[in-house]
Ligand SMILES: Nc1ncnc2c1ncn2[C@@H]1O[C@H](COP(=O)(O)OP(=O)(O)OP(=O)(O)O)[C@@H](O)[C@H]1O
């Protein structure tokens with residue numbers, strides 16, 4: 092549905108231009124929710140604005156719904172943009188217009204007949220659950236309600252693609268969940284393709300099918316959300332995941348492990364980080380490994396979570412046993428699909 096090919100973008104600046112994007116390649120499939128995550132200044136807004144050509148890249152091609160936007164004239168580009176809706180962090184509503192009139196605006200601008208506008212806006216307000224608030228002004232509704240207006244307005248021209256630039260960043264966690272739920276529902280019911288950018292892994296976890304991680308203007312990692320959570324490759328990805336699945340071990344725990352290791356250097360053991368996904372088989376597997384290889388195992392930190400219906404667990408464990416048995420135990424866990432990272436205790 093969306094293809095970005097070798098995109099670079101720079102902004103004029105002094106003393107040198109700002110290189111905001113470099114060699115970005117992305118493919119977003121029809122009907123998926125695709126998340127782009129990165130720290131502040133990584134280039135997320137620059138990237139999403141390339142998709143509808145609000146930012147024209149200095150290099151590369153943008154294709155959306157079969158049209159190469161980068162090759163279109165100004166007037167055909169305007170028509171092609173009707174396929175692309177957008178929602179924003181600060182909603183961008185007109186304060187002098189009611190909820191109804193805000194949603195009606197894009198239809199008025201494209202010359203739709205008033206009678207048709209009324210039916211379409213009624214449908215949209217019903218869809219986002221705001222029919223009762225149609226005569227209110229933006230100042231008279233909550234942030235979550237404003238974003239619902241934003242969503243209804245973005246859907247007015249029946250786009251194939253919805254772009255979301257930090258649409259939930261100004262909202263509390265509960266409201267964020269309800270807005271993400273609405274986006275998911277629209278995605279499922281209408282097959283709308285959604286690209287959302289965020290700096291919160293929580294948002295990715297709740298709603299995205301696939302994710303790309305952007306760092307200093309480059310995509311450093313991408314894949315299915317469950318794979319990226321269980322096998323993060325890049326340091327930026329790990330630190331973003333760490334914010335919702337903390338892996339830091341308390342200093343007191345580390346001190347205790349060090350003491351254990353010093354007391355019995357020949358059985359000092361290893362610190363392992365285990366990640367498992369899918370059917371939640373991590374626990375029985377562990378007790379099996381302990382028995383089979385005669386290990387002592389101490390769980391230091393553990394968490395089980397859910398990524399859109401799939402169980403995802405992470406555990407930090409200290410295992411002790413004969414070194415040959417330890418090697419076999421790690422191999423056994425890996426062959427059972429557990430991601431095992433062996434950590435040097437001195438580096439913890
Ligand atoms: N209009 C502009 N002119 C010059 N530099 C810009 C402009 N817009 C963005 N930049 C720079 O480009 C880089 C990427 O900015 P961008 O806004 O895309 O980041 P972001 O990931 O969306 O950040 P945030 O999470 O804070 O919104 C930054 O270094 C920023 O300072």
Ligand SMILES: [Mg+2]
Nearest residue numbers: 135136137257
């Ligand atoms: Mg931004």
